Amino acid sequence: MFVGSEMSIGLDKLFLLDKSRTRSISAENPTGEKGKGGMALPTEDTEYPNSSAALELGQGWKARPFLKPKAGETLTIMDIDGPGVIQHIWMTSDMSFKKAGRSCVLRFYWDNEETPSVEVPMSDFFAVGHDEFAPMNSAVVIVNPLTALNCYWQMPFRKHARITFTNELNTDLELLAFQITYAETEVPEDAAYSHAQWRRGVTEKSHPEFTILDGVQGKGKYVGTFLAWTQLSAGWFGEGEIKFFMDGDKQFPTICGTGVEDYFCGSWGFPETYSTLYAGNTLRLKGLDDPQKFSPPQWSLYRWHIMDPICFEEELRVTIQSLGWGQDGKYRPLEDDIASTAYWYQTEPHQKFPDFPSYKERWPR
8 A cells, every 4th residue: 555645545545535646558548648548540550469450440449559569679668757656557468478578678767767776577577487377366466367467566756757668589579568557646755666676596506595686775665575486406495594684784684584485475385376465376386297297396486575564774685595405304505596576665866786687598597
């Protein structure tokens, strides 16, 4: 729930009236302006998928519902002045994440900043791991068949909001459909900005620690973790602890978890999939029914700190250990492939993110 001087969202506030105005951006209304939706004229130009289907109907009849991002193209899908708050993003693309998941990148820029506050592959931003569909029903991210991506993270901006979509494939996408709903409203002085960062790496047995987030400076709240974890060896992988180093912590963190399944609100491993308001294990392991189709175990795990945000005053670093369980009853350091998306709010300006992994560096080896 976002609560401000001009805006309140939630069932307990839904009946209250305020001065905010609802607007929505899509291919049919790219500016979100009042009275400007559905104005496109139908065309046979293949740049606008399905537009030709409205030729006999004319203007106002689904003439520009989708875009077709060309190979290597960056599209600006939102570019508006504030103040306001993004409330919901729905997005879908080609029918398989294999083509349009981690190959495409979302970047969000607040208040005319030069570097993005959000920089995440499309699929991972919506908690889809490994470019593999898995249904998800959480408080802020919902994934529905076939590739329907939804997020309800509240994203305030004061002066300006710009969102880009980059197709890094060497082929055109058949379509990109999106709806970004936001409120034109005043933003309270104490409102922080939404951030999300993606990383990927392989842990080393000599020090099997993966960095989820580092270099954050400013005051803020850490609000979510999504991990796309690929095991590179057999056996149980989830003995490692998550650690939150904040506000001057050096060797030891202020907050230390007790195990991977514990952090994702499970226990005694992940015997089955689950998707709850705040935590889940969504991707069913391959090969359970047919050993001939078995592949290295891949996990899609989310944990939203909505009811229990991690508050920090000056700085934050988040790590997780890659530890298994050995037959000798001892912890086993692992070389696993981990991709993470960290979600947090903080004051601006933010520190520049690490260089974003290239197209070829985004998938397990």
